[in-house]
Amino acid sequence: MKLIEKIMDGVKVSNFFKEKLKKRLLYYKNKGNRPPYLAVILIGKNPASLIYVQHKKLACKNIGIKFIFFHFSKNVSEISLLKQINHLNNDKKIDAILIQLPLPNHINTANIFNSISPYKDVDGFHPYNIGSLCQKNPTIIPCTPRGIITLMKFYNVPTYGLNAVIVGASNIVGRPMNLALLLHGCTTTVTHRFTKNLKEHTQKAELLIVAIGKAEFIDSSWIKEKSIIIDVGINKQHDGGIIGDVKFKSVIDKASLITPVPGGIGPMTILSLLQNTIDIYEKNIKKIY
Ligand SMILES: NC(=O)C1=CN([C@@H]2O[C@H](COP(=O)(O)OP(=O)(O)OC[C@H]3O[C@@H](n4cnc5c(N)ncnc54)[C@H](OP(=O)(O)O)[C@@H]3O)[C@@H](O)[C@H]2O)C=CC1
Numbered sequence: 001m002k003l004i005e006k007i008m009d010g011v012k013v014s015n016f017f018k019e020k021l022k023k024r025l026l027y028y029k030n031k032g033n034r035p036p037y038l039a040v041i042l043i044g045k046n047p048a049s050l051i052y053v054q055h056k057k058l059a060c061k062n063i064g065i066k067f068i069f070f071h072f073s074k075n076v077s078e079i080s081l082l083k084q085i086n087h088l089n090n091d092k093k094i095d096a097i098l099i100q101l102p103l104p105n106h107i108n109t110a111n112i113f114n115s116i117s118p119y120k121d122v123d124g125f126h127p128y129n130i131g132s133l134c135q136k137n138p139t140i141i142p143c144t145p146r147g148i149i150t151l152m153k154f155y156n157v158p159t160y161g162l163n164a165v166i167v168g169a170s171n172i173v174g175r176p177m178n179l180a181l182l183l184h185g186c187t188t189t190v191t192h193r194f195t196k197n198l199k200e201h202t203q204k205a206e207l208l209i210v211a212i213g214k215a216e217f218i219d220s221s222w223i224k225e226k227s228i229i230i231d232v233g234i235n236k237q238h239d240g241g242i243i244g245d246v247k248f249k250s251v252i253d254k255a256s257l258i259t260p261v262p263g264g265i266g267p268m269t270i271l272s273l274l275q276n277t278i279d280i281y282e283k284n285i286k287k288i289y
């Protein structure tokens with residue numbers, strides 16, 4: 001197999017689906033509907049977060065989603081944030097709300113995310129949406145897991161019955177990924193900092209999803225022959241570039257399919273944000289008729 005055929009191209013696939021979304025929105029516009037509206041809240045000036053928010057804004061603009069940005073100082077109180085969220089929850093023009101993570105330490109992340117209306121929770125982090133996903137009744141699926149499923153479906157990965165191992169158990173990637181994979185028939189193992197003999201788990205994985213934020217942590221000795229490798233990690237290099245949690249050059253021969261960094265799961269996560277926004281929007285405009 002040629003090396004290029006092993007690469008799951010998140011830029012190509014996300015562009016393919018973005019074109020479809022653009023057409024869907026044009027259809028609604030031509031019928032006289034208002035555009036979808038996404039509100040993004042950022043606290044502080046974390047350089048990576050500032051860049052991500054810009055990416056999201058551009059992606060929205062390109063397909064016809066309106067974007068409103070609320071930028072708070074890093075000292076903002078929890079009460080001020082809750083007031084802003086409450087205002088957006090009650091604003092009928094706003095379809096979706098995203099609060100960029102991470103939040104400063106003095107803010108209780110769970111309190112903030114639980115205060116977003118579950119119907120506007122574009123990240124799908126609200127307990128109502130996570131609970132629904134857990135009970136095989138998905139509502140809004142978190143962006144990175146949705147992007148990974150979309151990418152695997154595009155490349156015809158036969159998920160049913162696959163032994164999947166997830167490395168990392170965060171609220172935003174590892175845990176919802178586990179639920180999304182279960183929904184698509186995988187047998188899952190979620191590993192984390194306290195997992196004993198981690199390597200023994202990863203070596204058995206037919207599908208390995210890595211999201212820990214440790215540059216090139218996984219090399220070929222950690223993976224199974226012909227396995228499918230999904231690298232979610234984003235690690236900044238001194239030269240300004242980014243690398244994943246997987247040592248791409250080391251594993252490419254042994255793996256059957258792999259996602260690169262950059263150009264893999266990152267663009268698919270942005271695509272899911274657009275899809276989730278439009279899914280919510282469609283429900284909202286249909287309520288009017
Ligand atoms: N491409 C994309 O779209 C996205 C990329 N990311 C990237 O993915 C990475 C992970 O993000 P996120 O989930 O938010 O990170 P978190 O730091 O919130 O979570 C990391 C998880 O990995 C676990 N972990 C850390 N070190 C090890 C280790 N040595 N062995 C086993 N488990 C370990 C942690 O365990 P414990 O819980 O015990 O601390 C935790 O469960 C980051 O690089 C982030 O930038 C994130 C979101 C989207």
Ligand SMILES: Nc1nc(=O)c2c([nH]1)NC[C@@H]1CN(c3ccc(C(=O)N[C@@H](CCC(=O)O)C(=O)O)cc3)C=[N+]21
Pocket residue numbers: 051052055098099100101102123143144172234242261262263264265266267269270
């Ligand atoms: N509420 C919330 N929801 C999130 O989904 C969320 C978040 N907070 N906080 C931060 C993480 C991280 N994340 C990424 C999204 C896109 C890329 C992305 O597009 N990456 C490009 C390159 C980016 C670059 O060059 O820096 C790529 O991998 O090719 C990366 C990371 C979403 N997150």
